Amino acid sequence: MITPYTLPGFMELMPVDQVKFDYLKNTIEKTYLKYGFLPLDTPVIEGADILLAKAGGETEKQIYRFNKGDSDLCLRFDLTVPLAKFIAMNQGQLSFPFRRYQIGKVYRGERAQKGRYREFYQCDIDVIGDEDLPIIYDVEMPCIIKDIFDTLGLDFEIRINNRKVLNGLFTSLGVKNTQDVMRIIDKYDKIGKDAVADELVKLGLQGSDVVKLMEFVAIEGSSQDKIDKARAFDIQNEEYLKGLDELEQVIQHVKTLGAEDTIVIDFKIARGLDYYTGTVYETFIKGHENVGSVCSGGRYDNLASHYTNKKFPGVGISIGLTRLYYVLNELDLMKQVPNPIKVLVLPMDNAQIGYALKVAKAVRDLGVNCDTYFADKKFKNKLNYANKQGVPFVAIVGENEEKDNAVTIKNMFEHTQGTVKLDSLKNILG
């Protein structure tokens, strides 16, 4: 006999909680479909050469890698590398701009700690262009994020920036170690202005540059104000100005769509990955900014450079669903999700089991999700099961009901009950 256990860092929910998780997942999937994305489902296992073509550093250490026969295999650690592979492989068959969503599990052998998972769902969308992709596609991404988080009933803010703005600014200031500088600026909201300034000086930046950077990231006002102020910032760098132009286009369309309250410019958003080259997005739950971004993404110039010479620019976002579920639960922000099972059929006695099956069939034929309870227990135990399952309606089936071709429906929330003929069931449940 082995004591059963689930590995640490692996989420395994009770069905009643899995229902809530699935509600999040279904909301995301439905919204992705609403915006014209079609599904893709790549393997969890890929050849190590495929997955490691680009990886390195921290990611590579976390990868689950193993041999099976002669094959050197890995579990995917994100859904972007498999997408790059897929597009490079199938470029001749696809229509561009190519939109796909993928919702699936990915694996990272991180050090186990509360709220960090080694197996977690990512929910990604990307639009991929063939050689180029107009900036307008960058507008739909935050609209999709907004749609999802509105549906989830959350109070949130989507912050956008453009990597060209930061890159251009750094170039103009003569800053060399841009990755490090971005990493530090990214911590602005966490550690504060002074600590960021200190770290930048420690990194070797000149005092005057640090002051300029601090002035820049502190620019206030509406999104349009921020762009205007940044333009007036006297940075004569082409990339910087191009980034501001792109940001302005995105913001103007966001305004047309009436979304400017939730989608705002934040010049501090850098996104660690060197991958991004234009618009970048982060999403924060208001009042809970400390949990970090719950949906991020951005624009990149070249998706599949490790597998093809052809250039595939794109823009995408990703929701870390497992972490989002964890966070919403911890913060008690999970919307009340209705029980997908609406009715439970309870025979009073074993003699009514056959009739109970018929009643369940009648309920299900109405398209209503219906459980049945046939264990040979006292009626009290049966009702106890009903209460635990939290079904809104219990259909009680006794001798009289069977005789009358009827059923007694108990409304478990309103504590009312009434008897109806089977053929009138739809008036109550329909």
Place this chain on the structure above:
Amino acid sequence: MITPYTLPGFMELMPVDQVKFDYLKNTIEKTYLKYGFLPLDTPVIEGADILLAKAGGETEKQIYRFNKGDSDLCLRFDLTVPLAKFIAMNQGQLSFPFRRYQIGKVYRGERAQKGRYREFYQCDIDVIGDEDLPIIYDVEMPCIIKDIFDTLGLDFEIRINNRKVLNGLFTSLGVKNTQDVMRIIDKYDKIGKDAVADELVKLGLQGSDVVKLMEFVAIEGSSQDKIDKARAFDIQNEEYLKGLDELEQVIQHVKTLGAEDTIVIDFKIARGLDYYTGTVYETFIKGHENVGSVCSGGRYDNLASHYTNKKFPGVGISIGLTRLYYVLNELDLMKQVPNPIKVLVLPMDNAQIGYALKVAKAVRDLGVNCDTYFADKKFKNKLNYANKQGVPFVAIVGENEEKDNAVTIKNMFEHTQGTVKLDSLKNILG
């Protein structure tokens, strides 16, 4: 640069095909919910000691097993062992009879061959009792199979048997190597009566026993006829008679539910696994019985004996979704699945891009799935994309449409078109 590839034995579909795959998956999931099953989602990775507690032989050789740090890990090869673990772990918190469905990927490193996959979806339901579970639960399983395959528009037959009948018969005849005998009888439809008889003789069975077995499996008639004839078969064995009683109960309820045309007794169904102890199910597509059962399952006495002393009997079925998809495609039996994307918005010119975004928002606000095309191409290319995507409606947005706050809707299937105001869109698309 690495030449991109997907591992052999791993299904990776184009989005247009993934839509069909997802239609199958969603049909199965919806039906499982309709019958009162709630979702469970266990990890793909488990400790090797957990997954191998019971495995052995062929299965163990196929398992993906590897180390990460100090941990000896495996990828799950079915959804039953993780369920057993889950129930043994959480028995105190669950309500019994416990119903769950699980749809997820499992892994078996089989020899690669056409139509066999190393990564494939299983779609399982089980009802698990605490110490006992009434036979009536065995009635719902074939009804669920019927519901799913009816929805998929297939012509099929569900064959049921009871392992007690075969076991009792073998005991009564003094047959020792029952597993081998069952394996041979299982091939009856494939290799024919004579070949089965030959193999049984080769196995060492006495001629008279072989004749008796052949007579038994050849029993003809309606399901009730078969039970009556089997009862008259002069086998005085308790298990045999109990199996017939159970079969009769299942068949009688199946009749009450009007499903006796698709659910029939077949005394040849043995199911290889020694795991099953009562009712067993197999499902065949009519005219394509040679592809094997597309949905199988049965009753078992004790689910979690490797993890707990408590007895958890249950009954369940499993659909090998990846193989089902493959088979339906090969046989050209896949139902026409409507495009989940209903509308594509096409701006005539870049000048209308902003208005096109508004139109797309109006369509999506109606809850209609909508794609947009913003690439800077000739209108011909845009229409070409529309044709390739197979959307039923194209919403064309030009200068006039923008001026009139309207949109021209082209019905791509009926080759008609008309212009409507944005606020009347729902009359066409709603």
